[in-house]
Amino acid sequence: MRPAFSYAHLRGQNSAMGEDLEELKQRLPLLDYLRQQNWTARPAGHGPEFVGLCPLHRDTRPSFYVNARKNLFYCHGCGQGGDLIRFVQLSQHLSFRQSLTYLEQQSAPLADPAAVLERAAAFYQRQLDRYPEARRYLEQRGLRDPGLVRELQIGYAPGGSLRRHLLTQGYSLDLLRRTGLVNPQGHDALYQRVVFPCCPDGRIVNLYGRSTGVAFAHRFLPGSKGGLFAWESVRQFPTVILVEGLFDLVVLWQAGFRNTTCAFGTHLTTLQLQQLSDQPGRRAYLAFDQDENQTGQRASQALARRLRQAGLAVSLVQLPAGQDPNSYFVRGASSADFLSSLQAAQTL
Numbered sequence: 001m002r003p004a005f006s007y008a009h010l011r012g013q014n015s016a017m018g019e020d021l022e023e024l025k026q027r028l029p030l031l032d033y034l035r036q037q038n039w040t041a042r043p044a045g046h047g048p049e050f051v052g053l054c055p056l057h058r059d060t061r062p063s064f065y066v067n068a069r070k071n072l073f074y075c076h077g078c079g080q081g082g083d084l085i086r087f088v089q090l091s092q093h094l095s096f097r098q099s100l101t102y103l104e105q106q107s108a109p110l111a112d113p114a115a116v117l118e119r120a121a122a123f124y125q126r127q128l129d130r131y132p133e134a135r136r137y138l139e140q141r142g143l144r145d146p147g148l149v150r151e152l153q154i155g156y157a158p159g160g161s162l163r164r165h166l167l168t169q170g171y172s173l174d175l176l177r178r179t180g181l182v183n184p185q186g187h188d189a190l191y192q193r194v195v196f197p198c199c200p201d202g203r204i205v206n207l208y209g210r211s212t213g214v215a216f217a218h219r220f221l222p223g224s225k226g227g228l229f230a231w232e233s234v235r236q237f238p239t240v241i242l243v244e245g246l247f248d249l250v251v252l253w254q255a256g257f258r259n260t261t262c263a264f265g266t267h268l269t270t271l272q273l274q275q276l277s278d279q280p281g282r283r284a285y286l287a288f289d290q291d292e293n294q295t296g297q298r299a300s301q302a303l304a305r306r307l308r309q310a311g312l313a314v315s316l317v318q319l320p321a322g323q324d325p326n327s328y329f330v331r332g333a334s335s336a337d338f339l340s341s342l343q344a345a346q347t348l
Helices: 008-013 015-027 030-036 084-092 096-106 113-128 132-140 146-151 162-168 173-179 246-254 270-276 295-309 325-330 335-343
Strands: 049-052 064-067 072-075 155-157 193-198 206-211 218-220 239-243 260-262 283-286 313-316
Touching: 015 084, 015 096, 030 064, 030 072, 030 084, 084 096, 096 162, 113 132, 113 155, 113 162, 113 173, 113 193, 113 206, 132 193, 146 246, 162 173, 206 246, 239 246, 246 260, 246 325, 270 295, 283 295, 295 313, 325 335
Parallel strands: 239 260, 239 283, 283 313
Antiparallel strands: 049 064, 064 072, 155 193, 193 206, 206 218
């Protein structure tokens, strides 16, 4: 096949748009689209090429070739060639933008909130390494293990591009608003936040955003948080460390305390309480904030009473005044230091 029509110049101007074009073409391969239009072809040799009559001009001998691997076409009769978008432009007599809209409608996914959350989380993950301020924030919060960043699927919401990206994927603006991914004004709800997917049983049910700037620190999308964070990997342990925030969890996982889970605060939901008490005789170590106004300590005491009533053994971890597990490690504490705190925990 001859050199094909290219949008390389467009991708050079806007790499994000180039990625969206490629994803659109991957969702609807050229050969599949042509077959939907009743194009009949036969293999052209043993490779990934197919040949048939050209749909773009009156053809009496098969001259229209499609390379299924490269997702490109070329007609030796009329000389036209290119990709799926170019074919739609020529066959439907549409502009480039009109062709994109047409193909988005052709490949529109079902209005599944879980699917759009998966797409959003994957988009945010790709942004993390593109924004140095996001990586610096993670390092400032003590998270330096790139493997753990990948395991927890942590991403970054720079703002300004999620809406366009998901609309290009075929999702409606109404669905993006209903899931809370964009606000009523159409802006990214998690703007300038490090993003953690909440994935009970491997299915994303919510996204948590931690502000890297001056905005309100914590934000979830509407709906369930899905119980205790990463419970599927923690429930096997007979002893569990319970913390308030996700950055408390990540520094403890990084330090080797993989029996740590997060309640997203100090008040457990009914589901979270059921999860903790699903193993008879389990011990819960409460490692909450050591607030100077005693707020965290009082919350620990109140929760300890609920857990004991549910049949758990409970110990309260004492950290230096004004610290939580995250700040404790950021200020230089070691795994051995935290282990000593566990061993010295107050048993109730």
